[in-house]
Amino acid sequence: MPETPSLARIDADLLNQLMEKVSEFGSTGDGGVDRPVLTDAHKAARDWFRAELTARGYTVLVDAIGNLFGRIDLAGPDAPLVMIGSHLDSQPKGGRFDGAYGVMAALAAVESFRKGTEAPRCNYVIADWMNEEGARFQPSLLGSSVFAGLLDLDWALARRDRDGKSVGEELVRTGYKGTDAAPRPDLYLEIHIEGDSKMETAGARIAPFLRHWGALKVRIEVTGEQNHTGPTPMEDRKDAVLGAAHIIAELRRLADVAEDTLFTSVARVDISPNSPNIVPGKAILFCELRAPEQAMLDWSEASLRAALPELAARARTTAEIVSVDRRPAGKFDPRLAMLTERAADDFGLPKMQLDTIGGHDAVAVNAILPALVIAVPSVGGVIHRNDEYTSPEDLAAGGDVLTDMVRRIDRAGGDLDLALGANA
Amino acid sequence: MPETPSLARIDADLLNQLMEKVSEFGSTGDGGVDRPVLTDAHKAARDWFRAELTARGYTVLVDAIGNLFGRIDLAGPDAPLVMIGSHLDSQPKGGRFDGAYGVMAALAAVESFRKGTEAPRCNYVIADWMNEEGARFQPSLLGSSVFAGLLDLDWALARRDRDGKSVGEELVRTGYKGTDAAPRPDLYLEIHIEGDSKMETAGARIAPFLRHWGALKVRIEVTGEQNHTGPTPMEDRKDAVLGAAHIIAELRRLADVAEDTLFTSVARVDISPNSPNIVPGKAILFCELRAPEQAMLDWSEASLRAALPELAARARTTAEIVSVDRRPAGKFDPRLAMLTERAADDFGLPKMQLDTIGGHDAVAVNAILPALVIAVPSVGGVIHRNDEYTSPEDLAAGGDVLTDMVRRIDRAGGDLDLALGANA
Secondary structure, three states: OOOOOOOOOOHHHHHHHHHHHHHHOOOOOOEEOOOOOHHHHHHHHHHHHHHHHHOOEEEEEOOOOOEEEEOOOOOOOOEEEEEEOOOOOOOOOEOOOOOOHHHHHHHHHHHHHHHHHOOOEEEEEEOOOOOOOOOOOOOOHHHHHHHOOOOOOHHHHHHHHHOOHHHHHHHHHOOOOOOOOOOOOOOOEEEEOOOHHHHHHOOOOEEEEEEEEEEEEEEEEEEOEEEOOOOOOHHOOOOOOHHHHHHHHHHHHHHHHOOOEEEEEEEEEEOOOOOOOEEEEEEEEEEEEEOOOOHHHHHHOOOOOOOHHHHHHOOOEEEEEEEEEEOOOOOOOHHHHHHHHHHHHHHOOOOOOOOOOOOHHHHHOOOOOOEEEEEEEEOOOOOOOOOOOOOOHHHHHHHHHHHHHHHHHHOOOOHHHHHHHHHO | OOOOOOOOOOOHHHHHHHHHOOOOOEOOOOOOOOOOOOOOOHHHHHHHHHHHHHHOOOOEEEOOOOEEEEEOOOOOOOOEEEEEOOOOOOOEOOOOOOHHHHHHHHHHHHHHHHHHHOOOEEEEEEEOOOOOOOOOOOOOHHHHHHHHHOHHHHHOOEEOOOOOEEEHHHHHHOOOOOOOOOOOOOEEEEEEEEOOHHHHOOOOOEEEEEEEEEEEEEEEEEOOOOOOOOOOOHHOOOOOOOHHHHHHHHHHHHHHHHOOOOEEEEEEEEOOOOOEEEEEEEEEEEEEEEEEEEHHHHHHHHHHEEEEHHHOOOOOOOEEEEEEEEEHHHHHHOOHHHHHHHHHHHHHEEEEEEEEOOOOOOHHHHHOOOOEEEEEEHHOOOOOOOOOOOOHHHHHHHHHHHHHHHHHHHHHHOOOOHHHHOOO
16 A cells, blocks of 8 residues: 655645735725726736746736647656646626636746655646636626637637627737647646635535536517506507516526526516507517536427427517527536545545536646636625625635645646546 | 586687798798707797797796696685696607697687686696607606695706706706796696597597596516627526516516506516627616506516515526506596596587596696596607698597586586585
């Protein structure tokens, strides 16, 4: 029986310093940050981080969709490449841990590991993905999806915000319209606050995400006929908002009757003309359907499509699905999840298994690489708000697990099967 | 059996000339007019009309809310006072008949009657009400409602348009912030294009409005809890848009099951934050309930209030009625309606009976005086658009009925019962 090798830990002081520093960019003064993608605050955070990478000997690369990478070759040009990262953009008036923690922990983990290691066997790249949040430009996960070949580059560059500014224009303005080829790593790790209270409730401090839920983002256009709300007889009205109401209620009903887990929502409705005394002629519904299993997503989409004509007809309107953005449900690499659990056990950290429902860049990357998201708890499950909070102890515990996973993967020369066996 | 007196007719040439002239103010060049209240175009129309009144011997009065009156005393200071009028303001890019016809026909009717009459027994006042349309300043019927004591003068003067300009400021700017006491007439007549196609369909050329529908304008605030659409479990969601959907469907259901006529609508919904991936925390519904009978309005309001808590609770939200603007349902003076029908019969004009659903100044005035709106057809029921059209023949036919009603009322010394008897 081989001697248990000593665990690698993160430099908690370095992690704290990096977290303090990155939280200055876009600080709202009340604990949160307001750092939507490609704003001046976001650019400032990236400029600082880029300089930090350079100062530490990393080669900075920026690809055509504005993903920022810091690469350090510790083991020669042909060694396996391990990528770790997350994102520096935030929701408008968001929290300071969502995304930023993953990027800071990635750098601190690699820095901590390399300082305690004689002969690294892998090379490393830290990733800061462009537009994870999707608040300013839709869809979210834009940079990582282009990286993974899930979205077309030109299409992504042409996305526009409410003011009509395109991603491409804002990349140029902020200095992140790069020309470097993106690195092609062998696996990808991401650490992130949970965004739910399941871990807190269970007393867990580490949780690998086993599955990423699939999502259908469906845009439905309901068309009625614009008319005065006064004289138009009820039986002649073609009320787009009434049609929308029937669809909204039905989407909730689908979630309630589904035989397996299904989440549904209609969270945005654009009504035209949205005037109190004009029967609405048009309503556009932004629907989401989410499920951990693809079969359930398929069922929900088929059910919605089947019900739509009758729901719309109840209000004498028509309804058309004008776009569907599909994120297939899937599983993260189970070997990476097992490595996470072993590290947690070795540190004596209570662990649990989770799924991720919201998007993470790792979901996009998982389409082409073994990938994993590791979660640490968020107090009260709060996310996307100024009071989003994870204690320094939990940040460091997550950082320890990440750093020790780096050690295990590195010692196995990037071979995950070997890493599991060698550390068994 | 008394000899049938000869009918009084309108001077159709005068009416046509007045219509041609008034249509120049704010003309859009395509048949319509753009003459919203207290704009330069509206001021120009009023300035012209005021000069026209003065030139014809009328005393011009402007009250504190900017209603413009032209009074002519034909029968000494103590004679009954008959008011006839409508409004010179238009919807933005509206039609040239809505409102203006009623004012021009009023003047032409009094002028035509007085020229053919030896000893008038009544005095007359032509009214041009301030802000009937309510497009620029809400609510509509502002001047006539202050006149009738339904709205407070200072509150009305403080209404602001989208640019922040107040009614009071714009009255001063256009020269219509008057200091005259409004005349106190004994009855009020208004002639107006229909704004629906019922008369055209029925082949009717004259229709008194028997009832004015009441309206409840109800603002409902649905409160849920803002949350991410991803991780939040369905059973924990408090979705304000889902709560709104149940209320929207129920309001329609009330109209469908009501035992008497009820129109309902939710035509504007303000959703917060209205972002595709955030469970909406707030939705404000702008509801209208309209009915010809006050009892039905009362039933609909009681039904809505009773249903609201359960509807909101279905989405784990709460719903609160934050404001109710009430326009009571009512009946116009039936004697005036009968006089209209007799005149129509005597001219051989096909007639019908209508209700008015939209607002008219006569609805406000009817709160304190015997009042009536007389309708003439509008081609295709078009109103508030440049292609709003009523033929010169129909304008003149309506003018004839109005003029002969003036004769009947005048001959009876303003006594409506006598007018009906004397002309039986």
